[in-house]
Amino acid sequence: MNIRKIARRTFLIGATAIAGGLAVGYYYVRKPYPNPLEDELSEGEVTFNPYVKIAPDNTITIITARAEMGQGVQTTLAAMVAEELDVTLDQIKVEHGPADWTYFNSAMMEDASPFPFLDESFIVEVTRSMMPPIAKLLGIQATGGSSSMKDGYDKMRQSGCAARLLLIAAASQELGIDAAGLKTENGSIIDPTSGQSITYGELAAKAATLEPPSKLVLRKKSDWKLLGKSQRRTDIPAKVTGQPIYGIDVDLPEMIYGTVKMSPRFGANAIFHDDKAALAVPGVTAVIPLETPAGSGFGIIAENTWAAFKGAEALEVKWGEADHPPEDEGIYALFDKALSSTPHNIMRNDGNAETVFADAPREVILSAEYRVPWLAHACMEPMNATARWKDGVLDIWAPNQAPTLIQMTVSGLVGVASEDVNVHITTLGGGFGRRLEMDFVQYAVEMAKHTEGKPIKVTWTREEDTSHDAYRPAAKTKLRALLNPGTIPTALDIHLATPSIIKSFMGRTFPMLSPAGPDRTMVDGLFDQPYTIENYRVSTSKVDVNIPVGFWRSVGASHTAYVHECFLDEIAEKSEMDPLAMRLELAKEYPAALGVLNKVAEMCVWDNNFAKNSTRGRGLALSLSFGTWVAEVVQVNATEDGIVIENVWCATEIGEALDPDNIKAQMMSGIVFGLSAAMGQEITFSDGMVEQQNFDGFDVMRMHQCPTIEVEILETYHKMGGAGEPGTPPAAPALANAIYAATGKRIRALPLSSETDFA
Amino acid sequence: MREAQAKMQLEINGKPTEVGDDAEMPLLWALRDIVGLKGTKFGCGIAACGACTVHIDGEPVRSCQMPIGEVSGAVTTIEALGTLENLSILQQAWIDEQVPQCGYCQSGQLMAASALLRDKPKPTDADIDEAMTNLCRCGTYPRIRAAIKLAASKMGA
Numbered sequence: 001m002n003i004r005k006i007a008r009r010t011f012l013i014g015a016t017a018i019a020g021g022l023a024v025g026y027y028y029v030r031k032p033y034p035n036p037l038e039d040e041l042s043e044g045e046v047t048f049n050p051y052v053k054i055a056p057d058n059t060i061t062i063i064t065a066r067a068e069m070g071q072g073v074q075t076t077l078a079a080m081v082a083e084e085l086d087v088t089l090d091q092i093k094v095e096h097g098p099a100d101w102t103y104f105n106s107a108m109m110e111d112a113s114p115f116p117f118l119d120e121s122f123i124v125e126v127t128r129s130m131m132p133p134i135a136k137l138l139g140i141q142a143t144g145g146s147s148s149m150k151d152g153y154d155k156m157r158q159s160g161c162a163a164r165l166l167l168i169a170a171a172s173q174e175l176g177i178d179a180a181g182l183k184t185e186n187g188s189i190i191d192p193t194s195g196q197s198i199t200y201g202e203l204a205a206k207a208a209t210l211e212p213p214s215k216l217v218l219r220k221k222s223d224w225k226l227l228g229k230s231q232r233r234t235d236i237p238a239k240v241t242g243q244p245i246y247g248i249d250v251d252l253p254e255m256i257y258g259t260v261k262m263s264p265r266f267g268a269n270a271i272f273h274d275d276k277a278a279l280a281v282p283g284v285t286a287v288i289p290l291e292t293p294a295g296s297g298f299g300i301i302a303e304n305t306w307a308a309f310k311g312a313e314a315l316e317v318k319w320g321e322a323d324h325p326p327e328d329e330g331i332y333a334l335f336d337k338a339l340s341s342t343p344h345n346i347m348r349n350d351g352n353a354e355t356v357f358a359d360a361p362r363e364v365i366l367s368a369e370y371r372v373p374w375l376a377h378a379c380m381e382p383m384n385a386t387a388r389w390k391d392g393v394l395d396i397w398a399p400n401q402a403p404t405l406i407q408m409t410v411s412g413l414v415g416v417a418s419e420d421v422n423v424h425i426t427t428l429g430g431g432f433g434r435r436l437e438m439d440f441v442q443y444a445v446e447m448a449k450h451t452e453g454k455p456i457k458v459t460w461t462r463e464e465d466t467s468h469d470a471y472r473p474a475a476k477t478k479l480r481a482l483l484n485p486g487t488i489p490t491a492l493d494i495h496l497a498t499p500s501i502i503k504s505f506m507g508r509t510f511p512m513l514s515p516a517g518p519d520r521t522m523v524d525g526l527f528d529q530p531y532t533i534e535n536y537r538v539s540t541s542k543v544d545v546n547i548p549v550g551f552w553r554s555v556g557a558s559h560t561a562y563v564h565e566c567f568l569d570e571i572a573e574k575s576e577m578d579p580l581a582m583r584l585e586l587a588k589e590y591p592a593a594l595g596v597l598n599k600v601a602e603m604c605v606w607d608n609n610f611a612k613n614s615t616r617g618r619g620l621a622l623s624l625s626f627g628t629w630v631a632e633v634v635q636v637n638a639t640e641d642g643i644v645i646e647n648v649w650c651a652t653e654i655g656e657a658l659d660p661d662n663i664k665a666q667m668m669s670g671i672v673f674g675l676s677a678a679m680g681q682e683i684t685f686s687d688g689m690v691e692q693q694n695f696d697g698f699d700v701m702r703m704h705q706c707p708t709i710e711v712e713i714l715e716t717y718h719k720m721g722g723a724g725e726p727g728t729p730p731a732a733p734a735l736a737n738a739i740y741a742a743t744g745k746r747i748r749a750l751p752l753s754s755e756t757d758f759a
Numbered sequence: 760m761r762e763a764q765a766k767m768q769l770e771i772n773g774k775p776t777e778v779g780d781d782a783e784m785p786l787l788w789a790l791r792d793i794v795g796l797k798g799t800k801f802g803c804g805i806a807a808c809g810a811c812t813v814h815i816d817g818e819p820v821r822s823c824q825m826p827i828g829e830v831s832g833a834v835t836t837i838e839a840l841g842t843l844e845n846l847s848i849l850q851q852a853w854i855d856e857q858v859p860q861c862g863y864c865q866s867g868q869l870m871a872a873s874a875l876l877r878d879k880p881k882p883t884d885a886d887i888d889e890a891m892t893n894l895c896r897c898g899t900y901p902r903i904r905a906a907i908k909l910a911a912s913k914m915g916a
Contacts, residue, residue: 069861070859070860070861070862070897071860072860232854232857233857233859235859235862236853236854236857236858236859236862237843237846237854238843238862239859239862239865240846240850240853240854240858240859240862240865240869241798241837241838241840241841241842241843241846241850242796242797242798242799242836242837242838242840242866243798243843244797244798245862246800246863248797248800248801249797251795251797257792282781283781304779304784304788304792304793305788305791305792305801306781306784306785306788306792307781309804378896379861379863379896380800380802380808380810380861380863380864380894380895380896380897381800381802381861381863382801382802427861427862428861429800429861429862429863430861430863430896430897431861432896459801461804462802462803462804462805463804661857662857665857665860665899665902668898668899668901668902669860669897669898669899670898671898672897672898672900673896673897673898676898694803694804694805694807695802695803695805695807695808695894696805696807700894700895700896701898701900702892702894702900703887703888703891703892703893703900703903703904704888704889704892706898706900706901708901709901
């Protein structure tokens with residue numbers, strides 16, 4: 001490690017300890033990091049801070065530093081900078097920028113603290129405030145947790161503002177006019193009295209030499225020109241013209257191709273292999289063994305992707321046994337065992353559930369057990385990465401959500417410092433949490449050691465992608481309620497058994513570290529819901545099973561909301577209450593929850609007697625996740641051909657809607673994602689292997705099944721929430737509740753297709 | 760050693776183009792790895808998702824299951840549908856309705872939609888359901904439907 005890096009590390013820790021400052025304002029005051037853009041400027045271009053570059057021809061580039069995987073993040077982050085820089089979105093270029101510690105995600109870490117979102121007590125807030133410095137310390141640049149807007153809100157606007165003030169100061173010197181008398185407009189500084197105008201590009205070189213401003217005054221919301229208004233996404237023109245922007249499109253001089261054939265049994269190695277047939281495939285040049293913390297198997301190197309695929313097919317391998325029970329039955333028995341023992345952690349415990357259930361007569365206790373399956377992410381763009389290991393420098397081109405984690409975890413594979421790994425972030429053909437994983441990059445790097453410095457693009461087949469995921473964990477949940485006819489229950493007791501995502505992720509990402517403490521991703525969406533019940537207990541038991549699990553769009557809430565909201569409907573029915581009326585009563589202390597419930601009821605004209613004695617039915621669900629409150633109503637029609645999902649109404653309280661049209665698009669997307677999974681998706685195991693291989697076994701909702709979706713946004717809550725994930729959790733329970741209303745069939749296991757047919 | 764075989768030629772986007780010598784290679788991989796046209800996407804390899812949709816003599820075809828030896832007509836890919844400087848009506852409708860999210864399936868969606876509109880200039884919802892079987896993991900279906908209708912109205916105008 002050279003002096004610069006040691007200094008950077010030391011300084012980083014020092015700055016964190018002393019200042020803990022996050023704002024770009026602090027960037028100027030304390031300069032805690034070098035600006036990563038300084039290393040990659042083009043001729044004449046200058047940089048003001050890690051988010052803004054301006055060239056003499058007035059090309060303004062905004063660095064968004066968050067992965068664009070479809071959620072529109074780059075457009076809104078760029079709009080934050082553009083708002084304060086006083087330029088329009090068609091005047092700027094948007095780039096992801098380099099992987100660098102500077103771009104750590106503080107909001108994602110803040111949300112990872114083990115407290116429910118609604119807890120704003122002093123000690124919880126203090127702990128939360130400690131998380132950003134820790135994020136900075138770890139330098140984790142990641143996109144996930146629906147956190148990008150919250151994370152960028154101050155620092156992006158401040159960076160635009162700071163650059164604009166410097167440009168005005170430069171113009172003031174150039175024109176000899178007091179800065180207070182100058183205005184900015186469309187990328188130029190204007191003197192209103194003389195009518196003189198200078199472009200930002202003409203001033204940039206001078207401005208960058210001036211002393212940075214010590215005080216930043218951001219625009220008032222009422223003066224916003226871009227934020228709060230729907231923008232046209234900057235990434236869309238490239239996406240309708242087939243531009244080669246994705247990882248799978250990377251094309252480099254001398255590039256060769258490859259694929260992988262990893263053990264279909266997790267934890268197993270090859271016990272025999274014969275590569276003669278693979279090497280006989282025209283175009284296949286090598287077969288190499290791969291051993292990484294993420295998996296064991298083979299890399300096939302070839303002249304083109306098709307040859308690599310054929311080589312993988314021809315490669316003869318016998319694999320060892322999986323280190324988990326080989327069949328679903330044995331796997332789910334582990335969940336039953338966990339549920340029948342004492343819970344490991346109690347994550348919520350209001351009142352005294354234990355005692356009230358012990359004292360209650362059996363006839364007023366309602367019990368149920370729910371099950372959800374493992375799920376694959378099934379990104380449209382199969383896993384891929386391109387790596388080049390040449391002259392002591394490792395370059396990686398990959399669609400990924402965590403570039404600095406890649407630096408940390410692959411540097412050891414070739415023996416360089418993590419800062420010497422160049423990660424080039426492409427556009428992502430879907431992410432949904434899958435591209436926070438390191439496997440696809442690690443395999444490409446291992447293969448790049450065998451290509452004599454030539455870059456190798458490693459593309460997985462869909463079969464490899466589906467059967468080697470970090471799955472959304474399966475879960476089993478036992479629930480019991482103490483009923484109170486005509487009103488809300490006196491007690492609700494929930495015990496959830498599921499594997500820990502954090503434990504699984506850490507095990508394959510940082511095998512040297514062992515995570516401590518409860519894992520809140522297990523109970524997100526379950527222990528933190530805006531409901532008040534006198535006796536309310538949520539407990540968890542970790543299931544130890546070596547099936548890799550990971551972050552899947554909306555994480556814990558993706559399955560806990562289904563269980564919680566369906567059981568609430570069961571309680572409502574037994575208590576002879578309307579599902580809406582019961583939730584309004586349960587959530588009465590939370591105006592934001594009441595807001596979305598009342599709004600969605602108004603949108604669909606909720607009536608508990610809707611379509612009674614017909615084939616139609618409606619279901620309601622509420623979920624608070626990633627700081628955003630979402631209520632959805634699904635309407636189905638049980639036709640002779642099967643269930644038709646006709647309509648979805650969605651009301652979302654997001655606190656602050658920076659781009660309403662994009663938020664609506666994200667809710668729509670989250671709803672379709674949730675419905676797709678609820679309808680028919682599951683990963684099952686047989687002979688120690690994943691049974692589903694491609695879209696024929698793991699399908700996604702199609703056009704003819706897609707309902708009409710209406711979304712309304714509310715902005716009354718005092719904190720801004722996320723948009724990419726919160727639309728997903730209520731979709732499954734609203735659908736299951738609607739099917740119950742239409743058919744009288746209460747389905748307590750996903751996917752719903754195991755017990756009903758869809759048209 | 761590989762046997763020296765004659766390089767095969769196909770008409771792609773109006774130009775005779777060399778596509779390598781492996782008649783079994785799917786058109787998808789010839790387009791992407793041999794010709795260098797990367798707008799056509801690999802999604803599944805079994806013709807289940809439609810990300811690889813191209814036109815052969817105007818008909819939508821899933822190129823991942825079409826060996827180049829069996830291609831019997833002129834191939835058109837997303838690159839020939841329109842360009843950034845000269846967008847087709849359909850592509851403009853996709854922008855106006857802000858359809859794409861991750862965007863990976865959209866080349867295939869656009870190729871399927873353009874074939875639909877050629878056959879049925881005023882498609883009904885049922886026509887759209889029948890023709891648009893391509894998978895979109897981001898769930899942009901409602902906006903795809905709206906964009907097809909918008910394009911149909913503009914083309915008719």
